[in-house]
Amino acid sequence: MIDATSWMAVYPEIVLLVMACVIALVDLLVTSPKRTTTYALTLASLAGVALMHAMYADAGQTLYGFGRLVVSDPMGHWLKCFSAIAVMITLVYSRPYAGERDMLRGGEMFTLSMFALLGMSVMISGQNFLVLYLGLELLTLSSYTLVALRRDNGNATEAAMKYFVLGAMASGFLLYGISMVYGATGSLDLSVIFKAIATGQIKQQVLVFGLVFIVSGLAFKLGVVPFHMWIPDVYQGAPTAATLMIAGAPKLAAFALVIRVLVEGLLPLAVDWQQMLALLAVASLLVGNLAAIAQTNLKRMLAYSTIAQMGFVLIGLIAGVVSGNADHAANAYSSAMFYVIGYVLTTLASFGIIMLLARQGFESEEIIDLAGLNHRSPLYAGVMAICMFSLAGIPPLVGFYAKLSVLQALIASGQAYAIYLALFAVIMSLIGAFYYLRVVKVMYFDEPVTATTVTADADVRVVLSLNGLLVLVLGIVPGALMTLCAQAIAQMLVN
Amino acid sequence: MGLLSLAVWTPIAFGLVLLALGRDEHVRAVRWLALVGALISFLITLPLYAGFQLETSAMQFVEKAPWIERFNVNYHLGLDGISFWLVLLTAFINVIVVIAGWEVITRKVNQYMASFLILSGLMIGVFCALDGLLFYVFFEATLIPMYLIIGIWGGPNKIYAAFKFFLYTLLGSLLTLVALIYLYTQSGGSFDIATWHKMPLSAMAQNLIFFAFFAAFAVKVPMWPVHTWLPDVHVEAPTGGSAVLAAIMLKLGAYGFLRFSMPIAPDAAREWGMFIIVLSLIAVVYVGLVAMVQQDMKKLVAYSSVAHMGFVTLGFFIFNPLGVSGGLVQMIAHGFVSAAMFLSIGVLYDRVHSREIASYGGVINTMPKFAAFSLLFSMANCGLPATAGFVGEWMVILGAVKYNFVVGLLAASALIFGAAYTLWMFKRVYLGPVTNDEVKGLTDINTREFIMLALLAIAVLYMGLYPRPFTDVMEASVADLLKHVALSKLP
Numbered sequence: 001m002i003d004a005t006s007w008m009a010v011y012p013e014i015v016l017l018v019m020a021c022v023i024a025l026v027d028l029l030v031t032s033p034k035r036t037t038t039y040a041l042t043l044a045s046l047a048g049v050a051l052m053h054a055m056y057a058d059a060g061q062t063l064y065g066f067g068r069l070v071v072s073d074p075m076g077h078w079l080k081c082f083s084a085i086a087v088m089i090t091l092v093y094s095r096p097y098a099g100e101r102d103m104l105r106g107g108e109m110f111t112l113s114m115f116a117l118l119g120m121s122v123m124i125s126g127q128n129f130l131v132l133y134l135g136l137e138l139l140t141l142s143s144y145t146l147v148a149l150r151r152d153n154g155n156a157t158e159a160a161m162k163y164f165v166l167g168a169m170a171s172g173f174l175l176y177g178i179s180m181v182y183g184a185t186g187s188l189d190l191s192v193i194f195k196a197i198a199t200g201q202i203k204q205q206v207l208v209f210g211l212v213f214i215v216s217g218l219a220f221k222l223g224v225v226p227f228h229m230w231i232p233d234v235y236q237g238a239p240t241a242a243t244l245m246i247a248g249a250p251k252l253a254a255f256a257l258v259i260r261v262l263v264e265g266l267l268p269l270a271v272d273w274q275q276m277l278a279l280l281a282v283a284s285l286l287v288g289n290l291a292a293i294a295q296t297n298l299k300r301m302l303a304y305s306t307i308a309q310m311g312f313v314l315i316g317l318i319a320g321v322v323s324g325n326a327d328h329a330a331n332a333y334s335s336a337m338f339y340v341i342g343y344v345l346t347t348l349a350s351f352g353i354i355m356l357l358a359r360q361g362f363e364s365e366e367i368i369d370l371a372g373l374n375h376r377s378p379l380y381a382g383v384m385a386i387c388m389f390s391l392a393g394i395p396p397l398v399g400f401y402a403k404l405s406v407l408q409a410l411i412a413s414g415q416a417y418a419i420y421l422a423l424f425a426v427i428m429s430l431i432g433a434f435y436y437l438r439v440v441k442v443m444y445f446d447e448p449v450t451a452t453t454v455t456a457d458a459d460v461r462v463v464l465s466l467n468g469l470l471v472l473v474l475g476i477v478p479g480a481l482m483t484l485c486a487q488a489i490a491q492m493l494v495n
Numbered sequence: 496m497g498l499l500s501l502a503v504w505t506p507i508a509f510g511l512v513l514l515a516l517g518r519d520e521h522v523r524a525v526r527w528l529a530l531v532g533a534l535i536s537f538l539i540t541l542p543l544y545a546g547f548q549l550e551t552s553a554m555q556f557v558e559k560a561p562w563i564e565r566f567n568v569n570y571h572l573g574l575d576g577i578s579f580w581l582v583l584l585t586a587f588i589n590v591i592v593v594i595a596g597w598e599v600i601t602r603k604v605n606q607y608m609a610s611f612l613i614l615s616g617l618m619i620g621v622f623c624a625l626d627g628l629l630f631y632v633f634f635e636a637t638l639i640p641m642y643l644i645i646g647i648w649g650g651p652n653k654i655y656a657a658f659k660f661f662l663y664t665l666l667g668s669l670l671t672l673v674a675l676i677y678l679y680t681q682s683g684g685s686f687d688i689a690t691w692h693k694m695p696l697s698a699m700a701q702n703l704i705f706f707a708f709f710a711a712f713a714v715k716v717p718m719w720p721v722h723t724w725l726p727d728v729h730v731e732a733p734t735g736g737s738a739v740l741a742a743i744m745l746k747l748g749a750y751g752f753l754r755f756s757m758p759i760a761p762d763a764a765r766e767w768g769m770f771i772i773v774l775s776l777i778a779v780v781y782v783g784l785v786a787m788v789q790q791d792m793k794k795l796v797a798y799s800s801v802a803h804m805g806f807v808t809l810g811f812f813i814f815n816p817l818g819v820s821g822g823l824v825q826m827i828a829h830g831f832v833s834a835a836m837f838l839s840i841g842v843l844y845d846r847v848h849s850r851e852i853a854s855y856g857g858v859i860n861t862m863p864k865f866a867a868f869s870l871l872f873s874m875a876n877c878g879l880p881a882t883a884g885f886v887g888e889w890m891v892i893l894g895a896v897k898y899n900f901v902v903g904l905l906a907a908s909a910l911i912f913g914a915a916y917t918l919w920m921f922k923r924v925y926l927g928p929v930t931n932d933e934v935k936g937l938t939d940i941n942t943r944e945f946i947m948l949a950l951l952a953i954a955v956l957y958m959g960l961y962p963r964p965f966t967d968v969m970e971a972s973v974a975d976l977l978k979h980v981a982l983s984k985l986p
Contacts, residue, residue: 378603389639394636395632395635405566408680411673412680419677422676423673426670426672427669429669430662430669433665441658479561482563483564
């Protein structure tokens with residue numbers, strides 16, 4: 001007999017699942033080439049789901065459902081709320097782009113996006129290794145299909161294939177690590193594993209061996225060096241709509257996955273995984289920033305920039321536990337959460353611009369394609385410039401506060417190497433500033449190649465403007481979102 | 496909303512309106528709106544003068560409200576004798592550059608005007624901020640409009656200049672960010688600058704913090720040997736950009752020394768004082784000589800800016816009231832004079848489209864009114880008594896002689912170099928017979944240019960003849976600062 005609390009905990013996910021199925025069926029009756037009905041219905045469902053998550057999160061309760069298989073806590077609900085909004089924004093930007101590329105013959109894009117969101121939600125709320133894995137697979141399988149949706153396109157198919165092979169391997173890594181931990185602790189339940197490791201009775205070698213595989217698997221999903229190979233190829237090869245579907249919301253879910261596994265499950269091993277993450281962070285900052293300089297393809301450049309940005313997120317995660325003392329944990333993990341949210345918001349707008357400029361038969365994905373955008377459309381050039389300055393970490397934009405809070409967490413942790421790592425990170429972000437500035441340079445200082453004005457549907461125009469504005473406004477008043485992250489993480493740590 | 500908030504946000508609000516509504520089709524309206532915005536922003540700062548109390552060194556017109564509660568960051572503004580004139584100077588120069596860009600800029604006029612208005616609001620914010628993070632946000636945010644100003648409306652090599660400007664200054668300020676975060680953690684979670692002033696710090700920490708701040712402020716000032724970005728940027732920037740850069744942006748760095756480096760790490764500041772003095776003297780003497788051999792007028796004035804700013808840092812780090820007040824007066828004076836110099840070059844450039852000294856000769860024959868203004872500004876640039884340039888240099892030299900005769904002597908030599916490079920340029924450009932047809936066809940300045948130069952001329956003469964209002968304001972704050980710096984903060 002399933003109790004009422006369990007249903008409560010997964011109520012929004014059930015609504016999402018039902019609506020995904022309903023929309024799949026309704027879409028059979030839709031004939032319009034732009035799938036307006038499906039689109040509207042999807043957005044409405046996602047808005048409803050996001051609202052539900054916000055209400056849950058605002059209530060601030062922590063509920064466990066189905067015998068601690070899933071949890072409903074403010075951190076999870078906020079992340080799920082933001083994921084749902086991110087998917088909505090992605091769909092708004094994607095529809096015209098997809099329509100021109102024969103990807104809207106059926107309504108799969110909408111249904112798959114909803115299933116991907118469902119996967120993210122399961123990932124975010126899982127309290128058990130298998131549930132987490134289940135969510136991850138649902139997300140990645142939907143993503144593989146989304147990338148392959150443009151099946152007549154060689155590049156997209158190639159990207160899908162690469163993504164699938166490497167993704168499957170990463171899942172294998174993760175599963176193998178999980179099995180080691182299971183072997184050592186005898187449980188898949190995160191809280192049981194936590195307690196078992198905390199007793200100190202478990203054999204350390206087996207655990208750390210398993211941990212290496214788990215961290216590798218997670219690093220694949222986050223896309224940090226040296227597990228980053230798929231990111232540039234897939235970002236570049238996939239249709240931009242699918243790229244955004246991978247680059248946006250799933251980063252929130254990947255962050256939650258890391259928090260659930262490493263913090264809620266394996267925090268007693270923090271000394272070990274913090275070292276691993278520190279190495280990954282340094283490598284990501286170095287490779288991501290240096291490789292991005294050499295790129296001429298905007299999508300590929302943003303892919304390397306993602307790798308570097310994820311390095312910063314990892315810096316937030318390694319500052320939590322100092323010599324066995326978790327006092328700094330709330331500060332550190334909430335800074336990482338703020339970073340991810342700010343990053344996703346900025347990424348959405350930048351890919352939104354890329355899709356906006358793409359036309360029938362023209363992808364507009366080279367940096368040069370943005371030349372003179374300021375002459376063609378000051379508004380969209382402004383939005384893109386805000387995004388680039390934000391990613392470079394220039395105040396007063398949200399990206400600056402993200403970097404600030406992560407560096408603050410790092411320095412506050414007082415570890416011996418903290419100040420050097422902080423200096424390394426700022427030097428790397430200086431290098432990063434160069435390639436972000438180059439995009440601004442191309443838009444503002446170069447002469448336009450074409451004189452065509454940029455046109456967009458009303459929905460795209462409004463959402464894109466608001467998205468850009470939000471990056472700026474959150475930079476001027478970042479306090480509320482920071483407090484939200486801090487409270488959510490604090491409550492997650494207490495339970 | 497307090498006066499300071501209005502002074503910061505009014506130009507920014509006008510700038511945003513211009514960005515949102517301005518189109519190149521109705522360019523007249525855009526220009527007038529920008530001028531009205533700049534004038535209103537300047538008028539807002541005048542009540543500050545009326546209400547400023549001279550006796551106290553405490554912060555005045557203070558506004559404080561929580562901003563980012565999670566990090567205990569406050570929106571905390573205030574004004575004291577050190578920052579007072581810089582705020583008024585910024586608002587004044589803003590009006591001048593709007594007038595200067597009037598007919599010269601024809602492309603994306605609304606973005607041009609908006610950049611300057613927003614930039615001016617941000618810079619006033621830098622001077623008023625009493626919270627470390629707020630200061631940093633304003634300080635860094637100024638890079639964005641300046642980058643665009645150089646890159647969009649600059650000269651042939653503008654892209655190189657824009658990147659050099661941005662990356663050079665960003666490197667310094669990122670190190671400062673680390674120092675700010677370090678101070679935040681050391682002070683137990685406060686970004687309040689006054690708290691940092693009182694906080695004891697070990698010698699090691701002070702040294703590291705001093706050099707982290709030095710990285711940002713020395714680049715901004717710019718001090719020798721990190722001054723190389725300035726000539727490149729000045730040459731390529733549009734006239735208005737050069738004027739604001741020289742008149743105000745360089746002062747952000749010098750101001751940072753007074754607000755951060757010296758009071759937060761006083762022991763390190765005293766220990767490394769001689770180091771800064773030597774760098775300043777190299778700037779004064781060596782860069783002065785470098786200025787003399789320049790063929791490009793803008794480059795010449797840029798190097799002269801570096802030399803003049805050397806006086807400022809020299810004055811600060813001899814730690815006596817004459818030196819520090821002299822440095823501050825020099826900052827204001829250089830604000831007027833360098834803006835006037837760059838705008839004069841702009842007047843010529845708009846007509847002949849050359850910055851080479853060799854392209855001119857005998858301009859006085861065709862543009863007598865303009866040459867008269869130019870002569871005044873040139874005299875001010877070499878520090879002739881009764882002009883603004885004299886007061887600050889004289890005070891710094893007096894202070895330096897008290898500190899150490901050799902230092903004073905070397906500093907005084909700058910008056911000779913300054914006169915040499917400025918007057919030699921004046922001679923080659925303005926005097927003698929008309930050398931070519933371009934110069935022969937020159938028309939004298941129009942009403943707009945006349946107003947612009949006359950306003951600056953009044954400021955330069957007023958400050959030279961009656962500097963009391965400038966020095967009176969600083970007295971209490973400078974005395975207090977020096978008292979603070981003299982005390983050790985070692986735990």
